Amino acid sequence: MKIYIIAGEASGDLHGSNLISALKQHEPDIELRAWGGSKMEKAGATVVKYFHDLAFMGFVEVFKNLIPILKNFKFAKKDILSFAPDYLILIDYPGFNLRMAKWAHKNKIPVIYYILPQIWAWNERRIKYIEKYTQTRLAILPFEQAYYRNKNVSVHYVGHPLVEHIENFKKLNARVFVSNENPSESKTIIALLPGSRIQEIKKHVPLLIPLVQKNPSLHFELALAPGLPDILRHYLLNAFPNNFSITDNTYHLLSKAKCAVVCSGTATLETALFNVPQIVFYRTNLVNYLIAKVLVKIKYISLVNLILQKPLVTEVIYPINQGKILGEAFSNLLKMEHQEQLCQGYDEIGMHLSNKKASKECSKIIFNV
Numbered sequence: 341m342k343i344y345i346i347a348g349e350a351s352g353d354l355h356g357s358n359l360i361s362a363l364k365q366h367e368p369d370i371e372l373r374a375w376g377g378s379k380m381e382k383a384g385a386t387v388v389k390y391f392h393d394l395a396f397m398g399f400v401e402v403f404k405n406l407i408p409i410l411k412n413f414k415f416a417k418k419d420i421l422s423f424a425p426d427y428l429i430l431i432d433y434p435g436f437n438l439r440m441a442k443w444a445h446k447n448k449i450p451v452i453y454y455i456l457p458q459i460w461a462w463n464e465r466r467i468k469y470i471e472k473y474t475q476t477r478l479a480i481l482p483f484e485q486a487y488y489r490n491k492n493v494s495v496h497y498v499g500h501p502l503v504e505h506i507e508n509f510k511k512l513n514a515r516v517f518v519s520n521e522n523p524s525e526s527k528t529i530i531a532l533l534p535g536s537r538i539q540e541i542k543k544h545v546p547l548l549i550p551l552v553q554k555n556p557s558l559h560f561e562l563a564l565a566p567g568l569p570d571i572l573r574h575y576l577l578n579a580f581p582n583n584f585s586i587t588d589n590t591y592h593l594l595s596k597a598k599c600a601v602v603c604s605g606t607a608t609l610e611t612a613l614f615n616v617p618q619i620v621f622y623r624t625n626l627v628n629y630l631i632a633k634v635l636v637k638i639k640y641i642s643l644v645n646l647i648l649q650k651p652l653v654t655e656v657i658y659p660i661n662q663g664k665i666l667g668e669a670f671s672n673l674l675k676m677e678h679q680e681q682l683c684q685g686y687d688e689i690g691m692h693l694s695n696k697k698a699s700k701e702c703s704k705i706i707f708n709v
Contacts, residue, residue: 499696
């Protein structure tokens with residue numbers, strides 16, 4: 341069997357790598373060609389495009405980068421036809437992947453969509469594309485199956501892949517949680533998770549620098565996704581004061597962090613599953629913010645609040661005086677009573693998320709489509 345996979349983000353690379361491992365366990369001789377990152381490559385796929393070169397976020401940014409985006413479409417179509425896969429698996433990344441689904445459908449290539457677009461948040465009309473152009477749909481959030489069922493679209497709920505992934509990490513790295521060997525362990529460590537894309541990181545750094553400067557007694561550690569250019573690391577080390585360091589291992593950081601300042605996205609759920617108190621932020625310009633206010637239907641931007649359907653973690657997204665608001669939210673986060681409240685709320689997440697092993701569930705479904 342031959343499968344082509346497209347993942348355009350760090351989270352897609354992670355979930356894609358676990359899916360690839362599960363597929364290879366089922367069929368060791370399977371041929372896998374992909375867009376993704378180093379994790380998918382290590383799992384056994386031939387990666388032809390890396391997600392660091394693909395990600396453009398925000399309405400303005402997408403418009404400014406139309407030429408490289410169109411070139412990526414052209415490359416994908418040519419490469420897929422040359423590979424002639426039995427299935428095209430699309431992982432999240434809806435702006436690009438839904439268009440690829442339409443093209444694949446016209447070319448009679450069966451499409452499996454893993455981690456469905458969040459149409460329940462905005463752009464609900466996309467459901468017509470999902471129904472028409474995808475053969476198999478794999479949902480990871482507990483409320484998605486009911487949502488799609490109400491729209492007369494069938495989906496398989498496979499459980500959230502982060503649950504299994506983080507449980508495996510904790511089992512394999514149990515000593516990390518009790519080790520005192522590293523002198524820095526005695527410091528109060530604050531995790532900074534500014535996003536996985538260069539564009540996001542550069543946009544968020546000016547918001548985070550004052551936070552680090554105003555808290556010299558704390559040690560801030562920023563997690564970078566593997567594979568980002570060294571010049572970005574040098575830029576960050578020069579931009580921040582001395583109570584700052586960089587790591588390439590987000591999970592090791594979360595295993596020792598006292599609390600975290602987290603960019604909206606998958607990392608908010610990862611932080612909660614590590615039981616680390618957090619505030620969530622996202623920096624955007626006023627144009628993007630106002631457009632989103634009109635189009636987005638949901639009350640919250642963090643996965644934690646969305647899953648719980650209540651405002652457990654503080655979200656800082658308003659673009660005016662955002663630095664001041666973030667600083668006030670961080671001061672509150674350092675209070676013990678607030679941290680205890682957050683950790684109690686995290687306990688509820690397990691009641692909502694399935695304990696299914698998502699990658700194996702996906703593999704079973706894929707081999708039975």
